[in-house]
Amino acid sequence: MNLFLETIVFLVKFIWLWLLGVYKALMPASLQPQKAISGWTVLISGSGSGIGRLLALRFAALGCRVVLWDMNQAENEKTAHLLRQAALGAQATTYTVDLSNRDQVYRIAGQVKDDVGDVDILVNNAGIVTGRKLLDTSDTADALMVKTMEVNSISHFWTVKAFLPAMLQRNRGHVVTISSSAGLFGASGLVDYCSSKFAAFGFAESLRLELAKQKKDGIKTTVVCPGFIDTGMFEGFKYRFPILMPILEPPYVADKIIEAVLIDQAWLCLPRSAYLMYYLKGLLPVNATDALGEFMGILDLMDEFKGRKKD
Ligand SMILES: NC(=O)c1ccc[n+]([C@@H]2O[C@H](COP(=O)([O-])OP(=O)(O)OC[C@H]3O[C@@H](n4cnc5c(N)ncnc54)[C@H](O)[C@@H]3O)[C@@H](O)[C@H]2O)c1
DSSP states (O other): OOHHHHHHHHHHHHHHHHHHHHHHHHSOGGGSOOOOOTTOEEEEETTTSHHHHHHHHHHHHTTOEEEEEESOHHHHHHHHHHHHHTTOOOOEEEEEOOTTOHHHHHHHHHHHHHHHOOOSEEEEOOOOOOOOOGGGSOOSTTOHHHHHHIIIIIHHHHHHHHHHHHHHHHTOEEEEEEOOGGGTSOOTTOHHHHHHHHHHHHHHHHHHHHHHHTTOTTEEEEEEEEOOBTTSTTTTOOOSOTTTSOOBOHHHHHHHHHHHHHTTOSEEEESTHHHHHHHHHHHSOHHHHHHHHHHTTTTTTTTTOOOOSOO
16 A cells, blocks of 8 residues: 555554544443453452452452452452352352562462463453552562552563463453553652552553553453542542542442453543643643642642551
8 A cells, every 4th residue: 555545544543443442432331332351251350459459359249250469368258258149150260379479470370371371361460559659668579668669560561471471362351450540640758659650551552552562352451540549548648639639439440440340441540630731741841840740739749758667
């Protein structure tokens, strides 16, 4: 095809996809075609708490087999217990895994394949936050700062490398990356966390493009960028204008993630105002963006941060 024809074809496709995107963004997910995932195997990391636990319950309610990964064995077992109590009839298998340990991730991934078979949906959800300023963090190998990178982003290399090959063989699957609005915007007091979440966002975007290059259109990706969720992870975090960035309720976030998976939504921002802020960031000069951020309280978000006591 010559370049002129190719350009015309591209423009028609581009405008069609743009209009389709606007239509999908405006149309409630319940009115859009949703894929059937009953009988699929879903692996959720960080399933012992917060969003991971709620996702496990929702995937089980949709008829999925759930594989629960967490380093906190007791809380992970509690998730499995809740699933049994809910009498959803779904098979739930728990594994105690420290995602910051690559060898352990590969070993347990092998066990999962032996015990339950291939994974259809992989949800990289586990995450940690230190809430320390850069110069207050230690830089030894086992430091929390490094751990943050390992759990929040580097572990995605190992989990995806473990489970993607089988998805590629079948050209069927879905990789869900839980990033954050901290993966789109920097914030004072969150240097390590933002770095890890920007990395997770970049990982998900590049993975999507690698799949496109391989023409594996049966494998979908969803990257999720929520603002502050009331799970306890960010206890003490505060917005200056909660009306613009409301505190998100965990069940709402879990519902939206499930919807995004069912309609193959590639990027989910919560609340929706985050999309607008992201576009503004691309349009405005850096100094103006920083001034806007300062006015919005982005320098003071972490001033009263406590986090999870036990962690
Ligand atoms: N809570 C928020 O405000 C918020 C906002 C945006 C994004 N997120 C992201 O959403 C995801 C879920 O957050 P949440 O609020 O449900 O967190 P949470 O603290 O309630 O749950 C995180 C889970 O990850 C597990 N985990 C931590 N380190 C691990 C490791 N090394 N190996 C295995 N498991 C490990 C924990 O045991 C815990 O069960 C995280 O990735 C988080 O960064 C949270």
